[in-house]
Amino acid sequence: MKLFVALLLCALAISSSFAFDPSQLQDICVAVDQPKNAVFVNGKFCKNPNLTVADDFLFRGINIPRDTNNSVGSTVTMVAVD
Numbered sequence: 001m002k003l004f005v006a007l008l009l010c011a012l013a014i015s016s017s018f019a020f021d022p023s024q025l026q027d028i029c030v031a032v033d034q035p036k037n038a039v040f041v042n043g044k045f046c047k048n049p050n051l052t053v054a055d056d057f058l059f060r061g062i063n064i065p066r067d068t069n070n071s072v073g074s075t076v077t078m079v080a081v082d
């Protein structure tokens, strides 16, 4: 009986630890100009995450070599939500 009570207490303690509020943050933000069907998160209009496609994350032109003849010997191509 003591073992059962101990297991019951553990089960109750563990089950309550998984409760949390829904987060206002999301993992991805595909920026859109039109707020229609968009979700406003962290100051940006983001495409509805349910409607994102793989092409949204494609950046063309990163395969084109750039000049690396500079003091650090490299170049950086910035890609951001904007």
Ligand SMILES: *[C@@H]1O[C@H](CO)[C@@H](O)[C@H](O)[C@H]1NC(C)=O
Residues within 6 Å of the ligand: 039, 048, 049, 050
């Ligand atoms: C995305 O889809 C899920 C499951 O259908 C739904 O619960 C959620 O509200 C949707 N999110 C948005 C931003 O529409």
Ligand SMILES: *[C@@H]1O[C@H](CO)[C@@H](O)[C@H](O)[C@H]1NC(C)=O
Residues within 6 Å of the ligand: 069
């Ligand atoms: C790199 O830059 C230096 C200084 O501008 C120049 O003298 C040199 O010829 C360049 N090297 C190449 C491979 O372009």
